[in-house]
Amino acid sequence: MTLTALLLWATAGIGCLWALRRDPAMLRGALAHTRTSLFTVLPIIAIALPTAGFLSELVPERVAATLFGPDSGVLGHLAATIAGACIPGGPFVSFPIVLALWSSGAGAAQMVTLISAWSVLGLNRVILWEVPLMGWRFVLLRLAATAWLPPLSGLGAEIILACLPPDVLGR
Amino acid sequence: MPPPSAASPLKRHANLVFILGLCAASALACFALKGTEGLVSGLARARDLAAVMLPVILPALILAGLVQVGVARERISRWLGANSGLRGLVLATVAGIATPGGPMAAFPLVLALAAGGADRGALIAYIAAWALNGFSRILVWEIPVLGPEFAALRFLASLPLPVLAGLVARRLPGWVGAR
Structure with missing residues (x-):
């Protein structure tokens, strides 16, 4: 895992702690959004990755x-x-x-x-x-x-x- | 956050179908031009990209969710409506960056504010900031696909531009953009 990935994880962790301290319901709402977009994005990324691979084979x-x-x-x-x-x-x-x-x-x-x-x-x-x-x-x-x-x-x-x-x- | 694609099940499927078609077409072209070898090396590229992307998808989407619930729509309207001058343009830029969601989230807000007589420089700065640097798109798409370093480079390079666009919009002749 790269340094930037670690940094992103740390930021997300801090964000979650901050939301939890402010209002646990807020954290639940945020994670519900995360789940929704994960289910939207993951299938697209699963197709987009090979697409990007093939396209970059094609672009001379x-x-x-x-x-x-x-x-x-x-x-x-x-x-x-x-x-x-x-x-x-x-x-x-x-x-x-x-x-x-x-x-x-x-x-x-x-x-x-x-x-x-x-x-x-x-x-x-x-x-x-x-x-x-x-x-x-x-x-x-x-x-x-x-x-x-x-x-x-x-x-x-x-x-x-x-x-x-x-x-x-x-x- | 729902990416621009989550408007309706129908629209989401349209996106999937589109990208599936692109994938199939590029795979076919790859095979036709370079044979099985082309397909294999395309998939190898995909594997390398996945190794970079997968570790950052989850934290990026968690952050996007936090932005989505943390920023109230009323606050965005307040940032946009109240101020004039350079301060108004800067606040409109902040509001544009913070607005989560796709075009169906941003444009109706602009429409309501334009009808209410908001400064057009601020409206242009808002749209430009949302289009260039909308936070949810950066978190959901740009960081996972292109990496945090690239996203940071593009964010910084685009940061001052909405204010410039707002200044230009204020100086354009009045008939442009009259409603």
Whole structure:
């Protein structure tokens, strides 16, 4: 078990103790949520893992590394923005795809851009949820105000990575 | 917490069917292009990923459950509605990060606040923060699939952006976003 996994377990343990001291019913409620999402997430992860494995076999090493590689620069972030906006579906689709790209040579900062683009621009969500609920004009405002955030988050990640020792986030 | 997929049994099955289809299609393509060897090495990658992911799924989901019961909806509305200026944008960002659940949790709240005349900069900052850094998605999906280090990198890199988006939204001409 890695250090980060231990840290996560410790945080979860402290959180549970805190909830228990505040109100045991609260802890029970939280664990009920945990159980529900475990049953939702586990079957999906069980399918998503081999999917990510097969996809990363399919993505030729050079394509991921050339398009989104750690040294692909501004163009790589733009490509990641476009790719992210086009990934359909929820997190159960996007995260395995990102995992596949990342393990076949894409850079961590470029993957930050890709996830941000999927989150902010994801056409799927815009069409299914946002337009019907909020109306076109509001969506226009939101896109105008947020469309430039994904590459910016990737550049922020580049700066953070540059301050870290190399290989902290290598794959 | 229910991930965005838990809206209804029907929708949950649709997700499973979709990812199953993707899995079958990629397995078939793998087999067609690289034969049995491709399938085996794809499964070997999956095994390596599982070794990284499995130890963190449970604590991540426990934390997500705690966030879900610990953050009251009324508090989120209060954070969003009351303040203007830079402080309002920062509070809207915090509210967006703390809002658990998928689009069906976040958008109705925004709709209610927009109808109540809330500052649009704050609304944009809220949506941007929820979309970029929503805590429950990070805990349920990002940490288990991509690892805590990557999640932390992306979280930090995206943290200031919702405030910037809110500032931009306030400066856009009035006809954009008029209801």
